[in-house]
Amino acid sequence: MNLKEQFKEEFNIDFPIKGGDGLSIENPIIIERTEMNDYVEVEYVYLKYYAIYKNIIWQQVEQNLLSHKDKKIDRFKMLIPLEDKAEFITFYFDITECLKC
Numbered sequence: 001m002n003l004k005e006q007f008k009e010e011f012n013i014d015f016p017i018k019g020g021d022g023l024s025i026e027n028p029i030i031i032e033r034t035e036m037n038d039y040v041e042v043e044y045v046y047l048k049y050y051a052i053y054k055n056i057i058w059q060q061v062e063q064n065l066l067s068h069k070d071k072k073i074d075r076f077k078m079l080i081p082l083e084d085k086a087e088f089i090t091f092y093f094d095i096t097e098c099l100k101c
Helices: 003-011 039-054
Strands: 017-019 029-031 059-068 071-081 086-094
Touching: 003 039, 029 039, 039 071, 039 086
Parallel strands: 029 086
Antiparallel strands: 017 029, 059 071, 071 086
16 A cells, blocks of 8 residues: 555545655656646645654755756655654655646
8 A cells, every 4th residue: 555545544635646655756756737736735735644644753954846857856855853863854746747737
């Protein structure tokens, strides 16, 4: 079961996403174009529920729009504070479909 299916089961949220797990630029979460086309909200809500699902607290430290293999990729870098150190995790969202007119 992928995260989209797990989130639907656990939180009753059906994210308009497909593709990978988003943990590398080669395997991004693809945001599907919808009638509302609010891909930014989809990204933030997905990240919120990912943190809840994994039971972690984090803060966003960076967001960049990248071009990669003719795709537009939103990259989010998150800081996870731990007791004796900090850890970073990066998510990649392919928003190419959402930017088409």
